[in-house]
Amino acid sequence: DSGVTQTPKHLITATGQRVTLRCSPRSGDLSVYWYQQSLDQGLQFLIQYYNGEERAKGNILERFSAQQFPDLHSELNLSSLELGDSALYFCASSVDSSNSGNTIYFGEGSWLTVV
Amino acid sequence: EDQVTQSPEALRLQEGESSSLNCSYTVSGLRGLFWYRQDPGKGPEFLFTLYSAGEEKEKERLKATLTKKESFLHITAPKPEDSATYLCAVQAVQAGTALIFGKGTTLSVSS
Numbered sequence: 001d002s003g004v005t006q007t008p009k010h011l012i013t014a015t016g017q018r019v020t021l022r023c024s025p026r027s028g029d030l031s032v033y034w035y036q037q038s039l040d041q042g043l044q045f046l047i048q049y050y051n052g053e054e055r056a057k058g059n060i061l062e063r064f065s066a067q068q069f070p071d072l073h074s075e076l077n078l079s080s081l082e083l084g085d086s087a088l089y090f091c092a093s094s095v096d097s098s099n100s101g102n103t104i105y106f107g108e109g110s111w112l113t114v115v
Numbered sequence: 116e117d118q119v120t121q122s123p124e125a126l127r128l129q130e131g132e133s134s135s136l137n138c139s140y141t142v143s144g145l146r147g148l149f150w151y152r153q154d155p156g157k158g159p160e161f162l163f164t165l166y167s168a169g170e171e172k173e174k175e176r177l178k179a180t181l182t183k184k185e186s187f188l189h190i191t192a193p194k195p196e197d198s199a200t201y202l203c204a205v206q207a208v209q210a211g212t213a214l215i216f217g218k219g220t221t222l223s224v225s226s
Contacts, residue, residue, distance in 0.1 A: 002158065033213060043159070043202065043216040056211045090158055094212065104149070104214060106158035 003027065004107035006091050012113045018079040021110045025072055025093030031055070032074040033094075033104065034066055038087040049074055081114045088112075117142045117207045121217035128193055128224050136188040136201055136220045144208030148186050150179050151202040153219070159202055162188075193224045 003026035013019055025032050034046040036059075045058030049068035060066075063081075068074045078085060092106040118141045128134055140148065147166050151159035163172045165181040172179050176197065178189040188201055200221045204214035 002160070004158075031212065042218040043204075043214075045213045045215065048211065048213050056213050058213060088156075102212075103161050103164060104212070105161060106151075108158045109156075111156075 002105040002107060004091055004093050004105055006089075006107040006110050008110055009108065010111045010113075012115060013081060015081055015083060015114055017081050017114075018077065019081065019112065021076040021078070021089055021091075021112075023074045023076070023091030023093075023107060025074070025091075026105055029093035029095050029105075030072065031094045031096070031104075032068055032072070033092040034060075034074070034076050035090040035092065035106075036087050037090060037109070043090070046076070078112070083114050086112055086114045117205065117210060117215050119203055119205055119215055119217035121201075121203050121220050123220060124218070125221045126223070128190075128222065130194055130224055130226045131192045133189070133191045133193070135190070136203075136222070138186040138188070138203030138217055139184060140186070140203075140205045141184075142205050142207040142209075142215075146206040146208055146212070148181055149204045149206065149214060150177075150186070150188055151204065153200045153202055155200075162201075190222070193222070195224050195226050198222055198224045 005024040030051045046060040048056040066076045088109045094104045095102045120139045150162040153159045163179040200219040202219045204216040
């Protein structure tokens, strides 16, 4: 158990809908990262938050957004869903954004299926 | 552009048959190189971080090494429970602390 908690574990929704994925980082971790994993693309970095503020952006679509709350949990919002958004979404956390020595730990993921 | 390439894509070994997985990287500046293990439907599990060329780290049957252009994950006398996908990722200076992943090597070890 990495200590990173993600909910829900599985989600099935229809095209055009909106969903919210939730992540609780490890105790003491200030950075939260979101990744998308599909069969053909591997793990793709979406976005990073550090202590409530956006720190880095990767290949995140405009239909997707995220935020980190004062208690450090984070939410990833996916809207106007398309079939191609079906994937495993991972949250990860680390202690300090500026320290390259810190390990990044991953949660178990949220399986999203868009039908 | 920062890039990570892993080879082979898939590797089948007999129990006890040692081998190596390769991770080649191109980054503007390397903060660290990470190895993870991922089981089907699970999140990546941290194995090692390497920071500079020449560095080596070991854990049970696994040993990771780093050069200026690539990293190797050596698996000595593997067991069936070592079957998993092994992911390599780099943390690049220009990209902050987010990890850039390769597509992984899927290892199958049969008894």
